[in-house]
Every structure is written in structure tokens, then in C-alpha cells.
Amino acid sequence: xxxxxxxxxxxxxxxxxxxxxxxxxxxxxxxxxxxxxxxxxxxxxxxxxxxxxxxxxxxxxxxxxxxxxxxxxxxxxxxxxxxxxxxxxxxxxxxxxxxxxxxxxxxxxxxxxxxxxxxxxxxxxxxxxxxxxxxxxxxxxxxxxxxxxxxxxxxxxxxxxxxxxxxxxxxxxxxxxxxxxxxxxxxxxxxxxxxxxxxxxxxxxxxxxxxxxxxxxxxxxxxxxxxxxxxxxxxxxxxxxxxxxxxxxxxxxxxxxxxxxxxxxxxxxxxxxxxxxxxxxxxxxxxxxxxxxxxxxxxxxxxxxxxxxxxxxxxxxxxxxxxxxxxxxxxxxxxxxxxxxxxxxxxxxxxx
Amino acid sequence: xxxxxxxxxxxxxxxxxxxxxxxxxxxxxxxxxxxxxxxxxxxxxxxxxxxxxxxxxxxxxxxxxxxxxxxxxxxxxxxxxxxxxxxxxxxxxxxxxxxxxxxxxxxxxxxxxxxxxxxxxxxxxxxxxxxxxxxxxxxxxxxxxxxxxxxxxxxxxxxxxxxxxxxxxxxxxxxxxxxxxxxxxxxxxxxxxxxxxxxxxxxxxxxxxxxxxxxxxxxxxxxxxxxxxxxxxxxxxxxxxxxxxxxxxxxxxxxxxxxxxxxxxxxxxxxxxxxxxxxxxxxxxxxxxxxxxxxxxxxxxxxxxxxxxxxxxxxxxxxxxxxxxxxxxxxxxxxxxxxxxxxxxxxxxxxx
Numbered sequence: 001x002x003x004x005x006x007x008x009x010x011x012x013x014x015x016x017x018x019x020x021x022x023x024x025x026x027x028x029x030x031x032x033x034x035x036x037x038x039x040x041x042x043x044x045x046x047x048x049x050x051x052x053x054x055x056x057x058x059x060x061x062x063x064x065x066x067x068x069x070x071x072x073x074x075x076x077x078x079x080x081x082x083x084x085x086x087x088x089x090x091x092x093x094x095x096x097x098x099x100x101x102x103x104x105x106x107x108x109x110x111x112x113x114x115x116x117x118x119x120x121x122x123x124x125x126x127x128x129x130x131x132x133x134x135x136x137x138x139x140x141x142x143x144x145x146x147x148x149x150x151x152x153x154x155x156x157x158x159x160x161x162x163x164x165x166x167x168x169x170x171x172x173x174x175x176x177x178x179x180x181x182x183x184x185x186x187x188x189x190x191x192x193x194x195x196x197x198x199x200x201x202x203x204x205x206x207x208x209x210x211x212x213x214x215x216x217x218x219x220x221x222x223x224x225x226x227x228x229x230x231x232x233x234x235x236x237x238x239x240x241x242x243x244x245x246x247x248x249x250x251x252x253x254x255x256x257x258x259x260x261x262x263x264x265x266x267x268x269x270x271x272x273x274x275x276x277x278x279x280x281x282x283x284x285x286x287x288x289x290x291x292x293x294x295x296x297x298x299x300x301x302x303x304x305x306x307x308x309x310x311x312x313x314x315x316x317x318x319x320x321x322x323x324x325x326x327x328x329x330x331x332x333x334x335x336x337x338x339x340x341x342x343x344x345x346x347x348x349x350x351x352x
Numbered sequence: 353x354x355x356x357x358x359x360x361x362x363x364x365x366x367x368x369x370x371x372x373x374x375x376x377x378x379x380x381x382x383x384x385x386x387x388x389x390x391x392x393x394x395x396x397x398x399x400x401x402x403x404x405x406x407x408x409x410x411x412x413x414x415x416x417x418x419x420x421x422x423x424x425x426x427x428x429x430x431x432x433x434x435x436x437x438x439x440x441x442x443x444x445x446x447x448x449x450x451x452x453x454x455x456x457x458x459x460x461x462x463x464x465x466x467x468x469x470x471x472x473x474x475x476x477x478x479x480x481x482x483x484x485x486x487x488x489x490x491x492x493x494x495x496x497x498x499x500x501x502x503x504x505x506x507x508x509x510x511x512x513x514x515x516x517x518x519x520x521x522x523x524x525x526x527x528x529x530x531x532x533x534x535x536x537x538x539x540x541x542x543x544x545x546x547x548x549x550x551x552x553x554x555x556x557x558x559x560x561x562x563x564x565x566x567x568x569x570x571x572x573x574x575x576x577x578x579x580x581x582x583x584x585x586x587x588x589x590x591x592x593x594x595x596x597x598x599x600x601x602x603x604x605x606x607x608x609x610x611x612x613x614x615x616x617x618x619x620x621x622x623x624x625x626x627x628x629x630x631x632x633x634x635x636x637x638x639x640x641x642x643x644x645x646x647x648x649x650x651x652x653x654x655x656x657x658x659x660x661x662x663x664x665x666x667x668x669x670x671x672x673x674x675x676x677x678x679x680x681x682x683x684x685x686x687x688x689x690x691x692x693x694x695x696x697x698x699x700x701x702x703x704x
Contacts, residue, residue: 262594
């Protein structure tokens with residue numbers, strides 16, 4: 001069993017497995033070159049292109065897992081909510097979902113069948129990896145998807161989202177029920193297609209209080225993990241460590257930690273019967289290698305060699321991240337967690 | 353002693369004092385009317401206008417304290433960093449502070465003397481209040497101000513700010529030392545002018561890990577509270593409850609809580625030897641009165657009548673907040689914390 005899968009299952013490893021959220025992306029010149037000819041959605045919708053982009057970071061860095069190149073918003077179009085990415089900005093949804101009629105009009109059955117290109121891309125990547133590395137499938141969580149649908153794009157305060165939650169709770173729950181079904185089925189389809197592990201991204205759920213999470217999110221995310229059954233899974237959120245115990249309650253063998261909480265404190269709060277993934281601030285990759293090494297080392301020290309830690313960033317890698325710092329960080333995780341003594345980080349980077 | 357000051361000092365009160373961050377602002381038609389003729393900075397720089405705006409919410413609602421109308425960025429101009437507010441957007445700083453020469457060029461001595469209009473406005477408000485209500489003075493905290501200076505405006509990832517912290521720590525600390533002096537002196541000047549309590553706003557500090565806070569922020573904020581000595585003070589941050597014990601260590605008689613942590617959990621983590629301020633999600637003010645009442649009641653239940661709780665939002669009130677919901681929430685705090693039995697919230701609002 002691969003190092004990554006062993007960690008997901010809470011088993012001992014020779015050194016800490018590492019992958020980075022958004023590891024295939026704009027910080028890589030190879031990706032930017034491909035984007036000159038294809039839009040992000042084009043790449044998602046053409047399995048050969050999605051496969052090529054998924055493989056790029058695996059050819060360049062010593063990551064312990066791949067993650068299929070896709071976008072959390074892909075289910076929106078077949079649900080009846082078309083969107084596009086505005087130049088240099090986030091997603092723009094043409095007709096946001098705000099009324100009872102809007103929610104009733106959403107398709108939610110077998111949406112994964114309309115996203116067969118994702119499963120096809122997963123099959124291509126698995127064929128290319130030949131079992132050398134495991135592949136991660138993923139989907140956006142219902143709250144995060146609902147916030148895009150309702151706001152019509154990214155949001156700062158989640159005004160319309162929370163207003164629907166507070167003012168029309170029945171409507172909110174109907175929307176979340178539809179989304180949970182779509183997301184659960186999509187994750188299962190990705191697993192059947194070959195994704196060894198699936199990750200649920202609840203990127204924006206940290207804007208909620210614990211009470212709101214419990215009332216408006218927990219039942220729906222719980223349903224998704226119930227659907228997943230024994231499929232190995234990672235449950236990721238950012239921006240509010242107070243939600244961690246509730247996220248664990250909803251499900252996931254491994255819980256993602258952003259950088260706002262010390263890893264040992266977060267793991268303690270969760271309990272050691274789940275794994276943790278994290279928790280380097282993506283901004284640290286802009287720092288000199290000596291600082292990167294110190295931060296990697298600090299996280300590993302806090303993980304204390306306990307089985308079930310997957311090293312990752314606390315959120316997605318940023319577009320301007322220097323590629324050579326990514327390589328340095330990934331190698332530092334392996335080197336430092338295997339207990340190999342460290343020489344000067346600066347010298348090693350210089351000698352690459 | 354006023355209800356608000358008693359609570360700041362941890363003494364028992366007849367009912368829980370309440371004020372709202374940004375209680376003077378765009379959600380009030382009276383304020384919007386004034387803004388048709390004057391820019392935000394015009395109002396700040398003219399004591400009669402700042403006084404008028406400060407008084408507006410005190411005339412309309414039963415708040416237990418006023419807060420002087422000003423802006424956390426006011427010290428930037430006299431420090432040598434001019435800025436303006438772009439139409440409908442955030443602040444734009446003409447020449448961001450990024451190099452060693454930029455930091456060396458910053459003025460930091462007696463900046464408060466260039467902001468005499470703030471102290472003049474405080475004096476006008478105090479004269480008008482005649483001791484009926486206490487007035488709060490405030491300033492932005494060094495991290496938050498540094499982030500604006502370095503990024504050149506608002507920021508999502510704090511890329512340049514964190515890069516300076518990680519890559520040029522000596523430069524970062526020099527900048528923070530200058531800012532702490534400016535902020536400490538400004539808060540003291542506001543207190544001398546009549547502000548009974550001062551609040552330090554570290555609005556964006558929640559983007560930091562506890563380790564980064566300890567290394568890059570704590571020593572500077574500690575210096576500010578040392579300068580304040582026995583001046584009654586509130587220390588406010590958002591977005592990362594893991595920082596609360598460190599913020600307490602830095603100083604402040606009362607610590608602000610946003611809505612991401614339950615009030616009882618946050619207070620327990622801080623220890624009951626400091627007060628807490630918070631912690632209603634500003635978005636709840638968009639909900640129907642019955643929901644507002646339920647949320648106010650939940651916070652009061654978690655505070656458990658313990659001396660030292662000041663009711664507030666978890667962050668500033670939003671521009672489109674319905675005025676009548678503000679009135680409802682403020683009155684609900686008083687009514688519910690005084691133990692008066694509640695009748696139907698909807699009926700009461702309807703009958704106003």
C-alpha cells in the first residue's frame with residue numbers, strides 16, 4: 001500500500017506523505033503554457049488535457065499522491081446553473097439561485113453522469129500512474145457550492161447565503177439536500193473510476209459559527225460521508241478551527257487543518273482516532289528556504305511521528321509561488337520526517 | 353459609573369451594555385445624507401461633522417457607548433503614506449511601504465499632533481454627551497495598519513505582508529516598532545481628550561498562525577498596552593480564535609470575540625480574569641426579528657450573567673443592515689439581560 005494510503009488509514013509510514021492542494025496549477029510554467037491555448041473549463045472537460053495537467057506536478061516533484069485536475073463548480077452546469085470564469089477573476093454565475101422556484105428547478109439526480117469527462121480523466125491518469133502513486137478525487141462541499149450558487153460568485157460576507165439560511169431555513173435545507181446528493185454521487189463515481197481517496201472541500205465554511213454549522217451544514221455533510229461508507233476520505237475546511245470537532249462528527253478519516261491552528265493543538269482537539277492533513281501557510285513558500293525548512297520542521301515536530309499525518313498546505317498553493325520552493329518543501333518533508341540530519345537549507349537549494 | 357464602564361472594569365451591571373462596531377455609518381439614512389455632501393475623510397477631518405455622525409446612532413438607538421467617528425488609516429498620511437478611498441472600494445495607498453528606505457522614511461513621532469481634529473471631535477462629543485454616555489476612542493493595530501501600508505490597500509492573502517515578515521524580519525520589526533509608537537500615542541491622546549475607553553482594532557490579524565503572531569505581532573502590541581497603563585482598553589481581532597490567549601497576553605481589559613467561536617468557549621479559553629466583547633454575527637441583523645432574538649438570547653445565556661460581558665457584533669455592522677433590526681437587537685440585549693420576560697419578537701417589532 002502506498003505511503004499516502006497508509007497514512008490515510010492511520011498506519012505507520014517510512015516518512016510523512018505530502019501533496020499540495022492545487023499542486024497542478026498556475027505556479028507551474030508547464031501549466032501556464034497549456035493555458036495559453038485552453039481555458040480552465042476546456043482542460044477540465046477534455047480528459048487528455050486534464051490528465052496531462054494532473055501529471056505535471058507528479059513529473060516535477062516528489063509528491064506522494066496526485067489529485068485529478070477539475071473544479072469544484074463543475075456540477076453546477078448540469079444542475080442547471082451555468083457559469084464561467086471571468087478574465088483574471090473568480091467564477092461568475094449567470095442566474096444565481098435565490099428563490100424557491102430556483103431551488104425546485106435544480107436537477108440533482110445522476111449529475112455525475114453528465115460529468116463523465118472527470119471519471120474518464122481519472123481512468124487515464126490511473127492508467128498512466130500504473131499504481132506507482134494513488135490519485136485523489138474531490139468535490140466541493142454543499143455549503144461552499146451553495147454560497148457560489150446563491151451569491152452568484154465569490155463573496156466576502158456571504159450576505160445572501162446567510163440570509164437564506166436564517167430567513168428561509170426550509171429552502172436552505174432543500175438546496176443543501178440536493179447538493180449533498182450530487183456531491184456524494186460524484187465522489188462515489190470518482191472512486192469507482194479509480195480515485196483511491198476522495199476529498200471534500202468546504203473551503204468557505206469557516207465563515208459560520210459553530211451553532212450555524214451544526215444546524216445548517218452538519219446534517220448534509222453527514223449524509224455525504226454516510227453515502228461514502230468505507231471509501232477513504234479527507235474532509236477539508238478553512239478559516240475556523242472551532243468547527244473541527246463538528247467536521248469530524250460529520251465524517252472523514254482525515255480532517256484538514258489550515259495554518260491558523262497549531263497542528264498538535266488541532267489534532268488534540270479532534271482526537272487521535274482521526275488523521276490530520278496540513279498545515280503549512282501557503283505564504284511560507286514565498287519565504288527563503290531556511291524559513292521553509294524551519295516551518296516544515298515545526299509541523300513535523302508537532303505531528304510527533306504519529307501515524308495519520310499527511311503533510312499539506314493549509315489551503316491551495318498560490319499562483320506566484322516559486323516552483324523551486326515547492327520542490328524544496330516537498331523534499332524537506334521527506335528528509336526531515338525520515339530523520340535524515342539536515343545540512344544548510346540554503347546550500348542544498350543552491351546545489352540543486 | 354456608566355453601565356459600559358462598569359462592564360469594562362468587570363463589575364456587575366443592571367443589564368448587559370451594548371454597542372456595535374461601525375454603529376455610525378452607511379446603514380443609517382442620516383449618515384448617507386451627510387455623505388452626499390462630504391467624503392468620509394472630510395467628515396473625519398472636520399470635528400463638527402465627526403461629532404454629528406458620532407451622535408447619530410446615539411440619538412436613534414439605546415446604545416450604551418458612543419465611538420468616535422474616525423478611520424484606522426488616519427495616521428498614515430502624517431506618517432508619510434498618503435491614501436484615499438476609491439469610489440465604492442477600499443483604501444488605495446499611492447506609494448506602498450516595501451523597502452528599507454520606505455520604512456526609514458516614515459515619520460513616527462507625535463503623529464497624534466497631526467491628528468488634532470480627532471481629539472477635537474472627541475471633545476465636542478463629550479461636551480454634547482455631558483457624561484450621559486461614555487465615548488470610545490480607537491486605533492488600528494500595527495499588523496492591520498502594516499498590511500494596508502505594504503499591500504497598498506486591502507488584501508486577500510497578505511502576500512507582500514507575510515513575505516516581508518518571513519524574508520526581512522528586521523525590516524518588519526522596524527516598521528512595527530514605528531507603528532506601535534504611533535498607535536500607542538494616538539490612543540493616549542484620545543483618552544486625554546475625553547475617550548473613557550480605547551479599543552485597538554486588529555481586524556486582519558486572524559490570517560496569522562499562532563507562531564507568527566507570537567513572533568511578529570505580540571511584542572509590538574504588548575508595547576502599546578504597556579504605554580496605555582491603566583487606561584481602560586478593549587483588544588479586538590477577528591478570524592482566528594486560536595490567537596485569543598496571545599491577544600490577552602499582549603493586553604486589554606476586554607478581548608473582542610468574533611462569531612466563529614461560542615462565547616462561553618472563548619471566555620473559558622481566555623480565562624475569566626478578562627472581560628469579553630461580542631459576539632453576534634453581523635449577518636444575523638439581516639434575519640427576521642425572531643431569529644435575532646434567539647441569537648441574542650443564546651449569547652446572553654453563554655455569558656451567564658458573568659460581569660465583564662459587553663454585547664457587540666463580531667465585526668462591523670454592514671452597510672445594508674436594516675435600521676429597525678439594529679434597534680430591535682439593541683433593545684433585546686437590554687430586555688433579555690435584565691430578565692424581563694419576552695413576548696413575541698415579531699409582534700413587538702410590528703408594534704414599534
